[in-house]
Amino acid sequence: MCRNIxxxxxxxxPATEQEVRAAALQFVRKLSGFNAPSKANQAAFDAAVGEVTDAARTLLASLVTQAVPRDRDVEAARxxxxxxxxxxxxx
Structure with missing residues (x-):
């Protein structure tokens, strides 16, 4: 499951909103053990994905580096x- 993060x-x-949300979804799936939550857990699951997405977005915006940005196409080829x-x- 987490190999997709x-x-x-x-x-x-930079990472798109969809990429950040997909990583958050995978993280919540791993933590919860649910690939798809039951109806009873759907609201909590969705709330967690939203909160993790927000936290990830904040983290990515806060990080700094002196390194040159990596090229997505080169990394994908590797x-x-x-x-x-x-x-x-x-x-």
Whole structure:
């Protein structure tokens, strides 16, 4: 579940609202143990996702670095390369 949470800080272009919310959703899913909560827990689940999204947005806006922002396309290519090596068929 948590493998889907990606680093969002120091990228060009910056993380979108959808990316921050998706990371928050994955985090709440991991904490709660629910992939999809029951109707009885839906309100609490949604509230938690909203609060974690707000906290993540605040964190990302507050962080500073001297490093040059990373390029999303380059990082995505590196991730695909690592995945191809990791899941390559064994001979």
């Amino acid at each position: 990606k680093t969002l800080f120091n990228f060009a272009p 991730a695909r390369e690592r995945s191809a090596l990791r899941f390559a068929p064994r001979t």
